[in-house]
Amino acid sequence: MTSSNSGSIVGRSLSELYPVAGDVREDVVLEAENVSGDNVSDFSLRLHRGETVGVTGLVGMGQESIPHLLFGSGFATGGRLAVSGTTVALPSLRPRKAMKLGLSLVPADRLKNGGVGLASVRENVTMPVLDTYSRFGRINHRLERRAAMERIDELQVRPPDPEHTFAELSGGNQQKVALARLLHAGCDVLLLDEPTRGIDVGSRQEVYQLLDRLARDGASILLVSSQLPELLGLCDRIAVMRRGELGAFRAAGAWTQESLLHEAMVGPVQESTA
Numbered sequence: 350m351t352s353s354n355s356g357s358i359v360g361r362s363l364s365e366l367y368p369v370a371g372d373v374r375e376d377v378v379l380e381a382e383n384v385s386g387d388n389v390s391d392f393s394l395r396l397h398r399g400e401t402v403g404v405t406g407l408v409g410m411g412q413e414s415i416p417h418l419l420f421g422s423g424f425a426t427g428g429r430l431a432v433s434g435t436t437v438a439l440p441s442l443r444p445r446k447a448m449k450l451g452l453s454l455v456p457a458d459r460l461k462n463g464g465v466g467l468a469s470v471r472e473n474v475t476m477p478v479l480d481t482y483s484r485f486g487r488i489n490h491r492l493e494r495r496a497a498m499e500r501i502d503e504l505q506v507r508p509p510d511p512e513h514t515f516a517e518l519s520g521g522n523q524q525k526v527a528l529a530r531l532l533h534a535g536c537d538v539l540l541l542d543e544p545t546r547g548i549d550v551g552s553r554q555e556v557y558q559l560l561d562r563l564a565r566d567g568a569s570i571l572l573v574s575s576q577l578p579e580l581l582g583l584c585d586r587i588a589v590m591r592r593g594e595l596g597a598f599r600a601a602g603a604w605t606q607e608s609l610l611h612e613a614m615v616g617p618v619q620e621s622t623a
Contacts, residue, residue, distance in 0.1 A: 367557055367583060368583075372399060373400040374567070376398050377397055378398050379394075379395070379419075379571075380394075380395050381394050381395075381439075382429050382430075383427060384415075384439055385427040386418055386426040386440075387414035387417065389411045389415065390594050391594070392415070394598070396570075396571060397569065399567055400586070401564050401569075401572055401585055402570070402572065402587070402598065403573075403580040403587040404573045404590055404595065405577065405587065405589055405590070407591075407614065410590045410592060410593065411592075412573050412595075413457065415590075416540035416541065416542045417542075419439075419447075419452065420453075421439075421442035421443045421444045425439035427440065428440075432452065433450070433537065437450070452537075453536035454542070455527045455531065455541045455542065459527055464523060464530075466514070466516035467516060469511060469512045469515065470501065470518070471497040471512060473515050473526050474496075474497040474500050474501075475533060477533065478534055497529075500532060501529070503532075504532075506518075520548045524544060524556060525552070528559055538570075539560075539569070540571050541573065543574055543575065543576075546575075557579075557582070557583060577610070580601070581609075584601045586598040586600055587609070589612040590613075
């Protein structure tokens with residue numbers, strides 16, 4: 350968990366680094382109730398269309414399990430998930446079903462879990478919708494390559510080569526490819542676990558701009574991060590995880606880095622009744 354109070358990051362002001370927030374819609378896209386499992390106890394949350402919600406906490410407190418539980422790649426012992434009118438019991442949810450519901454996951458370990466290391470950028474981008482380019486069991490690689498190239502140009506992946514091996518990309522470019530895959534699949538809900546861990550400031554800013562654009566276009570984002578300036582700069586609401594329990598969500602403007610750290614380490618500040 351980062352505790353820096355600096356007003357800039359490597360010479361860039363926070364106003365330059367973080368986009369201006371968009372408008373949150375009233376409709377609820379995702380609702381999770383009484384979710385338990387993987388060091389997490391009985392949490393609930395709602396995500397509105399166009400909203401970015403943040404969760405943070407000290408290492409080992411359980412927050413890193415939340416995206417995986419909601420995506421079906423964790424081991425949920427209880428809870429339910431409602432996505433755009435469809436309700437499913439979380440212990441029975443699997444990633445394939447989650448993707449059909451419009452959920453997507455970008456895990457913290459991009460190389461191990463966020464892409465196929467030995468596959469090309471093209472293959473990683475188009476993988477979730479490969480049947481779009483297939484007819485009678487044969488893949489139209491020309492169309493697939495063109496579609497991947499559009500995403501590469503859009504996200505400024507470097508090198509701009511659809512046949513470049515995913516594992517050989519820098520961390521920032523691996524993250525861009527992981528996000529390009531979500532864009533290509535047209536996902537409505539993004540579950541992000543430490544999306545800027547280990548990437549340089551320039552790539553980080555590009556990721557922030559992309560997340561802002563996705564939210565403006567109506568995507569709903571759950572952002573689990575240990576980077577406090579990132580949460581305060583990107584999120585509409587934030588909650589803190591402590592000992593497997595999720596605290597109350599509050600508007601991002603109601604938090605400071607100090608108050609987030611205090612709740613993570615000590616617990617909520619008790620309001621005076623005097």
